[in-house]
Amino acid sequence: xxxxxxxxSSLDTYLLEAKNITHNFDYPLFExxxxxxxxxxxxxxxxxxxxxxxxxxxxFCSLLTPNHGEVLYADQNIFNISTKSLLDIRRKDFGxxxxxxxxxxxxxxxxxxxxxxxLTGNTVDQELLNKLKIDHVMTQGVGELSGGQQQRLxxxxxxxxxxxxxxxxxxxxxxDTQTALEVMDVLFDYVELNNAGMxxxxxxxxxxxxxxxxxxxxxNKLEQLK
Ligand SMILES: Nc1ncnc2c1ncn2[C@@H]1O[C@H](COP(=O)(O)OP(=O)(O)O)[C@@H](O)[C@H]1O
Ligand SMILES: [Mg+2]
Numbered sequence: 001x002x003x004x005x006x007x008x009s010s011l012d013t014y015l016l017e018a019k020n021i022t023h024n025f026d027y028p029l030f031e032x033x034x035x036x037x038x039x040x041x042x043x044x045x046x047x048x049x050x051x052x053x054x055x056x057x058x059x060f061c062s063l064l065t066p067n068h069g070e071v072l073y074a075d076q077n078i079f080n081i082s083t084k085s086l087l088d089i090r091r092k093d094f095g096x097x098x099x100x101x102x103x104x105x106x107x108x109x110x111x112x113x114x115x116x117x118x119l120t121g122n123t124v125d126q127e128l129l130n131k132l133k134i135d136h137v138m139t140q141g142v143g144e145l146s147g148g149q150q151q152r153l154x155x156x157x158x159x160x161x162x163x164x165x166x167x168x169x170x171x172x173x174x175x176d177t178q179t180a181l182e183v184m185d186v187l188f189d190y191v192e193l194n195n196a197g198m199x200x201x202x203x204x205x206x207x208x209x210x211x212x213x214x215x216x217x218x219x220n221k222l223e224q225l226k
Pocket of ligand 1: 050053
């Protein structure tokens with residue numbers, strides 16, 4: 001068997017590896033994209049609107065199967081494993097933060113977090129709620145929260161799962177500058193304290209350059225800027 005005598009798995013080095021990713025819709029969107037994410041590492045992807053950032057992030061986090069290429073997590077190509085294994089990874093290991101937050105609107109803020117803690121067996125971290133400044137709105141219904149509060153609640157819900165990798169698409173899009181910086185602090189601290197990793201899509205260069213690596217999606221290619 002190939003590599004049967006290796007003593008370390010690539011998981012010791014990389015949390016996630018994407019290899020030769022190519023995707024087209026009606027036209028080629030990007031081709032031969034390669035990245036690797038290590039523990040405690042953060043990667044930013046910037047690029048103009050329509051360049052394919054969200055599509056690429058959807059591929060990295062398993063929600064979209066690319067035309068070509070593979071994404072390796074725990075030594076396995078996530079597009080080549082059983083549905084059950086993939087759902088398990090998405091539920092427990094991947095923390096996906098989107099622009100549109102999928103909160104349960106018939107429930108209050110607390111109940112939305114309890115769902116994440118029930119699914120993964122982790123407790124809700126009050127400190128996290130304080131840092132995100134939503135500790136005082138936890139008994140309110142989702143519909144009574146402002147857009148920014150809903151966004152922070154969805155971030156709290158994702159972090160409550162204790163994911164290994166955070167995939168975030170414009171996570172601070174709805175927030176004022178000060179709150180955005182505080183929310184990013186929470187995400188960067190989470191990665192550092194939990195040996196996790198993060199791939200962040202943003203159009204804000206200042207936030208992007210706080211990451212360890214910065215890539216720009218341009219002319220169908222991913223160009224490394226940092
Ligand atoms: N499911 C889809 N089907 C067809 N075209 C799509 C689909 N999703 C995105 N696109 C197109 O792909 C391009 C890149 O979109 P997107 O990844 O959302 O870019 P970005 O996040 O950089 O703004 C856009 O032109 C968009 O219209
Ligand atoms: Mg987008």
